[in-house]
Amino acid sequence: MSVWPAWEVQEGEGAASTAWFNVRLAFTDGARVDALAVVAEGHLSIEDVRAQPALSLDDLALFADWIEGPLFEACGLGPAEEDEPAGSRRARPAWPRGTEGRRLIAQEYRAAQDEGVDPVLAVMCATGHSRRKSLRMIAQARDAGYLTPRHARR
Secondary structure, three states: EEEEEEEEOOOOOOOOOOEEEEEEEOOOOOOOOEEEEEEEEEEEEEEEEEEEOOOOHHHHHHHHHHHHHHHHHHHHOOOOOOOOOOOOOOOOOOOOOOHHHHHHHHHHHHHHHHHHOOHHHHHHHHHHOOOOHHHHHHHHHHOOOOOOOOOOOO
């Protein structure tokens, strides 16, 4: 993920400033998400998001979780204040391992297919893993019988 300043407005001497930042989250397969974030009066908000391929609302919520920490650091705000104990926030959502994880991967994959969105991207967003790791996890779910075989064997 990369974050760089776009512009800043100073509203008088000693007054609080408002700053905008460009945010880009790029994946190795060419998929990317670009956002415009604004910091005003110590608060951070997202003004614009563009994604290729498009994000679902669930994916958009995950996007916010992924960029929150690095974006707060880049904007000079420090970590977001939460009720969680220090160190309990993970960069990616916790994902179960083993049989339960493979079953959930298959569930995410099939739900994305039913909604007509990219199932690999859906698994990437759900797990927080790279495309390569997500493809590996999908293959493991197939091998475990949770998904149909990819190609019919002759």
